[in-house]
Amino acid sequence: VEGVVMSAGLGFFAGKRVVVTGDTGFIGTWLSLWLAELGAEVMGLALPAKSHNVLFQSLAAANLINHVDCDICDLDATCRVIAAARPEIVFHLAAQALVRLSYAEPQLTFATNVLGSVNVLEAVRVCEGVRSLVYITSDKCYLNKEWLWAYRENDELGGRDPYSASKACAELAFRAYSDSFLCKRGGLGAASARAGNVIGGGDRSADRIIPDTIAALEAGKPIVLRNPTSTRPWQHALDPLCGYLMLAIALARDPEAFSGAWNFGPDQRAIRTVEDVARLAVAKWGGGEIVHGPDANAPHEATLLSLSSDKASRLLGWQARWDFVRAVSATIDWYRAVYDGMAPIDVSRRQIREYMTELPAL
């Protein structure tokens, strides 16, 4: 793997001090593990881990990351924790990340995703030595016109539900900090990054199709689909994460050229229905039943949303590598292996190595 890592340029991270906010969450844990595999010194900050964060627990038990409990809504604590880590690279992923929960907890969603993100920006502003900031928002930051065309980085921002609006606001705050402070400081590159519907092992969040499907399969119960025909741009976490890593490297090398907004969406062929995901999951798991259970009180969720990743492809040489079948298969394989007794960290490590061996030399 070492040779592959070096040839793909990811050897850049060896020995680097990296801060990951949201390291206990689904995507943050994968990123932290990948960085640790690359030899980075990872410091994570997030709210205390929950018992369902099994991949994080597995990483913590292996002493692979340095984690600090820290609420990003607390400015002083956030500045203190980030300053103490003396990071060269910061990945910001901490967020209230669930659309449904944003209807129940709108204030918490805006406080975390907007003010919490501003606190992270402030902590980076006052922290000398940061060379790259990758600030993760979402594909939902775009004003969704419910049309067929894919959104580009310079399309209008907006959001009808509290989660989407909070991510659009987080983008505006990023832009202001970036233009007014971060990009004026020589040697610091700052970028916001938007991905699609991310799947992968270790996610146990409520009201997401993969965790719900796995919980049903493990319990031997039917998988109840609320919106079987809804389509989403599905992608395995390793695809956008590879983009974030490549972006961090590019920002450190040429801040002026790479600062700004970036999409890392899947190929158009990965825009498939919820039912397609459930059917493939059942086939990979080796059994299971699917039933339709429409929810008349379901809050509005935008459909028809896709990202154009032409910019990342042309300027960074990034592309989505795992297609729909591969992304869902790797995800279900992960849960099946853990269900059968493998340690979460070992399954993830194996998948990261598999992914890296397929990366071309850059």
Ligand SMILES: NC(=O)c1ccc[n+]([C@@H]2O[C@H](COP(=O)([O-])OP(=O)(O)OC[C@H]3O[C@@H](n4cnc5c(N)ncnc54)[C@H](O)[C@@H]3O)[C@@H](O)[C@H]2O)c1
């Ligand atoms: N999962 C997806 O499909 C998807 C798609 C697009 C964008 N995103 C974005 O990617 C990021 C990670 O998403 P995820 O799916 O891993 O979410 P997750 O819910 O699994 O993890 C969220 C993380 O943020 C932390 N956090 C929440 N509130 C915090 C606070 N006040 N202070 C400190 N930490 C706090 C949690 O502790 C956790 O570590 C989020 O910004 C999310 O909006 C996710």
